[in-house]
Amino acid sequence: MSEPYVSVARLDGIAMITVRADLADKAVVKAVKTSTGMTVPATASALMDGDSGLGWMSPDELLVVCPETERAATVDGLTANLSKSHALVVDVSDARAVFELKGAAVRDVLAKLVPTDTHTDALPQNALRRTRFGQVAGAFWFQDATTVRIVCFRSVADYMHRMLDQSTAAGSEVFAT
Amino acid sequence: MLTLDCPYCGLAKDETELSYGGEAHLKRHGPGSSAAEMEEYLFTRENPKGLHFERWRCSAGCGKWFHAARCTVTMEVFGTYAAQTFEPPAEIKKAITAKRPGWTWRNFQ
Numbered sequence A: 001m002s003e004p005y006v007s008v009a010r011l012d013g014i015a016m017i018t019v020r021a022d023l024a025d026k027a028v029v030k031a032v033k034t035s036t037g038m039t040v041p042a043t044a045s046a047l048m049d050g051d052s053g054l055g056w057m058s059p060d061e062l063l064v065v066c067p068e069t070e071r072a073a074t075v076d077g078l079t080a081n082l083s084k085s086h087a088l089v090v091d092v093s094d095a096r097a098v099f100e101l102k103g104a105a106v107r108d109v110l111a112k113l114v115p116t117d118t119h120t121d122a123l124p125q126n127a128l129r130r131t132r133f134g135q136v137a138g139a140f141w142f143q144d145a146t147t148v149r150i151v152c153f154r155s156v157a158d159y160m161h162r163m164l165d166q167s168t169a170a171g172s173e174v175f176a177t
Numbered sequence B: 001m002l003t004l005d006c007p008y009c010g011l012a013k014d015e016t017e018l019s020y021g022g023e024a025h026l027k028r029h030g031p032g033s034s035a036a037e038m039e040e041y042l043f044t045r046e047n048p049k050g051l052h053f054e055r056w057r058c059s060a061g062c063g064k065w066f067h068a069a070r071c072t073v074t075m076e077v078f079g080t081y082a083a084q085t086f087e088p089p090a091e092i093k094k095a096i097t098a099k100r101p102g103w104t105w106r107n108f109q
């Protein structure tokens, strides 16, 4: 069998922490900066650097991504620094699965599965989109121009993995190369 | 396919990413209200051929509820606005007036 035209991998060792707090509150932005060294991203966007980063999930929800090894310290740091704000910090790593798509045609693969416009005009590289993949909820962002990371609930990871494998199979290219 | 702009994400979301939440701007009548008020709150709904105000939720997105003003005949969307309001904001009313002069909907005009 020939190789898929965009590679699919399920990633381990990436922790995810949800912060519920008013992201327009300067004290919250400062506490996140102090805890993670990163700035809260603009609406519907992500700021990612390798396995670490922040994603805008809603006006009052922030996704914090970090390597598994930094998971406990990041949760503790955020909890301590946000103690004076109306905020909630929850480690959701065990509830989620992470997939990585890599390949020049990565936007074409997304376009098969999500109702989001995946053209570069509508979806800049710093975008984070919460949407649905086929039948299940998921979010995605770009690591670089040809690499996308997808997060979904672990309970639907098997469905997601099979769907991604099918959508990247050799012969199913959207445009001939 | 209906496409609405979520006022919180600032993005165009298609119908399959949204959940419908029924008629907008209902007054909730609780304990102590009359039977007529309770009936109004629970059962009496507008069913217009034309301008309508609805609640929608960005369910496969940011999760927020918002309001939409649209035409049920042409599917034209006049605008979307925050959930935290008892009536359509001035700019939405203005946008409707531009397209449907003299419009009325329940007590709004």
Ligand SMILES: [Zn+2]
Pocket: B006, B007, B008, B009, B010, B058, B061, B062, B063, B064
């Ligand atoms: Zn939204």
